[in-house]
Amino acid sequence: DAGVIQSPRHEVTEMGQEVTLRCKPISGHNSLFWYRQTMMRGLELLIYFNNNVPIDDSGMPEDRFSAKMPNASFSTLKIQPSEPRDSAVYFCASGPGGGREQYFGPGTRLTVT
Amino acid sequence: RKEVEQDPGPFNVPEGATVAFNCTYSNSASQSFFWYRQDCRKEPKLLMSVYSSGNEDGRFTAQLNRASQYISLLIRDSKLSDSATYLCVVLSGSARQLTFGSGTQLTVLP
Numbered sequence: 001d002a003g004v005i006q007s008p009r010h011e012v013t014e015m016g017q018e019v020t021l022r023c024k025p026i027s028g029h030n031s032l033f034w035y036r037q038t039m040m041r042g043l044e045l046l047i048y049f050n051n052n053v054p055i056d057d058s059g060m061p062e063d064r065f066s067a068k069m070p071n072a073s074f075s076t077l078k079i080q081p082s083e084p085r086d087s088a089v090y091f092c093a094s095g096p097g098g099g100r101e102q103y104f105g106p107g108t109r110l111t112v113t
Numbered sequence: 114r115k116e117v118e119q120d121p122g123p124f125n126v127p128e129g130a131t132v133a134f135n136c137t138y139s140n141s142a143s144q145s146f147f148w149y150r151q152d153c154r155k156e157p158k159l160l161m162s163v164y165s166s167g168n169e170d171g172r173f174t175a176q177l178n179r180a181s182q183y184i185s186l187l188i189r190d191s192k193l194s195d196s197a198t199y200l201c202v203v204l205s206g207s208a209r210q211l212t213f214g215s216g217t218q219l220t221v222l223p
Contacts, residue, residue, distance in 0.1 A: 042213060091156055100204065
């Protein structure tokens with residue numbers, strides 16, 4: 001069975017450019033999470049969707065970040081404009097509901113120069 | 114104070130050793146507890162849930178002390194393949210979010 005799929009796996013971009021990260025959750029899971037991981041701050045929850053509806057976006061760092069989930073099988077995290085401090089690994093995770101079990105994708109390693 | 118605190122390590126132990134990791138959490142209303150494992154440059158993966166009565170999965174034993182808000186993970190007869198970062202994770206809040214500790218790095222040496 002396919003796990004959580006993320007693309008791209010690596011992204012290098014220049015400051016000021018728009019970055020779009022993509023996620024396909026595991027079929028049948030109704031919860032989706034976006035995380036960011038850095039050495040300094042560890043793993044941080046950015047936003048949580050349940051049944052395609054954003055439930056909690058309090059972790060989104062600022063207005064430059066936005067996330068959408070147009071349907072049950074696809075979500076995007078967009079950064080516009082990107083800044084060097086956004087460099088991190090961004091993980092998408094999905095779960096059957098409630099956050100008890102989360103299955104992480106392989107992550108997107110973002111470097112903003 | 115961080116919501117979930119762990120000793121970052123690193124813990125360097127010889128193969129076959131027993132090693133224990135500790136974790137404390139600040140929200141007394143937290144509902145569920147887990148240990149995740151993250152290999153270098155990989156995604157976190159659920160290792161095991163933690164139950165009040167304590168639970169065991171092969172060489173791994175997890176304990177929860179709600180009164181002290183303390184969680185532990187014991188690894189017996191450690192293997193080289195156990196080398197990873199172990200993340201203490203707490204589920205709480207109306208949004209049922211997972212809060213991750215910063216992780217404890219374990220290296221098992223031959």
